[in-house]
Amino acid sequence: MSIKPVYINLFKIQLPISALLSISHRVSGMLIFFMVLPFSAYLFNILLASQDSFGLFIETYNSSIFLRTFVLFNVLIFEYHVIAGIRHMLMDFHIVSETLSASSNSALTALVTFAAIALLTILGLT
């Protein structure tokens, strides 16, 4: 017997904003585990190793746009994960009611909050 095809086309299937927030929350969680945490541990190690290494890092950070962007990217991922996570917990504890409109509105609120915090972070770090 041949294998039956299964239709799943993520570009065609409509997902509500709460779904996009939830999926991106998981992706950001994976990025934190595989990228942000190891990078932060490495950075922490460099910064605390000696005064010289601290100075060298600050010098490189100020001169390299690539490093500054990468650090900013890491911070933004972490912020996004925390904000989307708080919304998730509010829903799990039934503080945000489990209706489609409440879910969409809370997802939108989380995105606007993230945009505001991201803007402050970008202004603060650059």
Place this chain on the structure above:
Amino acid sequence: MIDVNIYRYNPETDKFPYTQTYSIKKPEKDIMLLELLNILKEQDSSISYRRSCREGVCGSDGMNINGKNGLACITPISQAIKKNKIELRPLPGLPVIRDLVVDMTEFYAQYDKIKPFLQNETEPPAQERLQTPEDRDKLDGLYECILCACCSTSCPSFWWNPDKFVGPAALLQAYRFIADSRDTKTAERLEGLSDPFSVYRCHGIMNCVNVCPKDLNPNHAIGEIKSMLLSNKKKENIIVSDGAS
């Protein structure tokens, strides 16, 4: 003229599925999508889809309409049409038998798992087991499910784990019996759902609520089940710690 783009697959002749576009004169009346499919079937009798009651009660004609699951018989074409085009696909995540007909074995297996019947081992009364109006009200929004599978097949968790995650439709039914005052197997029912997959794969993305043609809220039922599982665990811990002390 409107273009109706349909997912086609015939296991006897096709190696892979493909899509076929039919151009059809836009009907004067705002007919339901199922009627449109019936007109198309007169043109091409090989188009396959399930249908029965044609009034949103049997749940046979669940399909993916322009990216959103729904019942063709209660979806007017004015609602389905986008840029003069209607794209019809089978319900996502389930194996396709032919065209828009999917194999619902996995879906029914999950429904079977939650034991969708009243369990009460006490002596039955002479006439019937009575309920207070308040207890009966708790079943509203739960018993109306027609098992069309629109919700479960729009859930990414069900796509990835159709054998382990019970899915929104069956969980709604599980809660229907958990919430029923006449059912005495609540603890056993909750125990059967307490593994990491059955309920906890739901991350509340709300697509089930978004697509349900009967406007039900499986996400709320799942939230209630999660809360009951949590309070049950708390009670168990209290009993265990009391026993230890």
